[in-house]
Amino acid sequence: GENVEQHPSTLSVQEGDSAVIKCTYSDSASNYFPWYKQELGKRPQLIIDIRSNVGEKKDQRIAVTLNKTAKHFSLHITETQPEDSAVYFCAATGSGAGSYQLTFGKGTKLSVIP
Amino acid sequence: DAGVIQSPRHEVTEMGQEVTLRCKPISGHNSLFWYRQTMMRGLELLIYFNNNVPIDDSGMPEDRFSAKMPNASFSTLKIQPSEPRDSAVYFCASSFKGFWGSQETQYFGPGTRLLVL
Numbered sequence: 233g234e235n236v237e238q239h240p241s242t243l244s245v246q247e248g249d250s251a252v253i254k255c256t257y258s259d260s261a262s263n264y265f266p267w268y269k270q271e272l273g274k275r276p277q278l279i280i281d282i283r284s285n286v287g288e289k290k291d292q293r294i295a296v297t298l299n300k301t302a303k304h305f306s307l308h309i310t311e312t313q314p315e316d317s318a319v320y321f322c323a324a325t326g327s328g329a330g331s332y333q334l335t336f337g338k339g340t341k342l343s344v345i346p
Numbered sequence: 347d348a349g350v351i352q353s354p355r356h357e358v359t360e361m362g363q364e365v366t367l368r369c370k371p372i373s374g375h376n377s378l379f380w381y382r383q384t385m386m387r388g389l390e391l392l393i394y395f396n397n398n399v400p401i402d403d404s405g406m407p408e409d410r411f412s413a414k415m416p417n418a419s420f421s422t423l424k425i426q427p428s429e430p431r432d433s434a435v436y437f438c439a440s441s442f443k444g445f446w447g448s449q450e451t452q453y454f455g456p457g458t459r460l461l462v463l
Contacts, residue, residue: 266451275437275454276389321389333379333402334452336389 234259236324238337245312246345253340255322256304262324265298265305266334270319279320280307312344350455352438358461364426367458370419371440379452380413380423381437389437395421396443407432428462435459 266281323334351370
């Protein structure tokens with residue numbers, strides 16, 4: 233089945249700096265890659281996603297890049313703010329029957345220092 | 347839309363008791379997922395349904411766990427008997443997947459925080 237590795241597990245940045253979180257996946261047939269943000273005590277919420285037919289997607293201060301050849305994708309947050317502090321999860325779909333499900337990375341705890 | 351609804355939001359029970367968690371997916375969604383989240387193991391997929399049919403329950407820890415989806419708007423996850431190691435946050439999520447379409451976004455419910463003493 234699909235295996236998703238996420239790095240780093242923790243990340244601290246100064247307010248205003250950029251943050252980058254990287255994920256790799258194992259199933260070359262995966263075609264959907266969402267990123268979720270989970271604040272303490274809350275549910276995971278989608279912040280951005282990318283499909284395998286595009287290489288980059290932006291939404292204001294957030295961007296995601298995908299390299300299908302290398303099987304990795306990254307989340308970029310620019311001009312970080314204290315409210316960006318949370319745990320971020322990457323995920324990827326499986327193939328075949330597994331395309332119903334998402335496999336999640338272990339998460340990255342981002343701390344933005346004011 | 348009210349989003350995915352889960353109940354109860356918090357559950358405290360004693361070891362050996364039966365626990366039933368409930369989920370109402372977003373109207374129109376045809377896939378439903380049960381996850382368990384702990385600090386040690388992260389987000390684990392327990393089981394998912396498509397069109398009310400269980401597709402893969404390989405993530406269910408053991409026979410003490412069971413899940414049902416009797417109709418498109420309701421699912422339950424039952425633990426019987428419960429054990430302290432079952433303490434976790436249990437999330438339900440739903441999505442829509444068309445026959446030819448690609449995987450769509452999963453929307454999570456608020457979760458049920460379970461503590462087994």
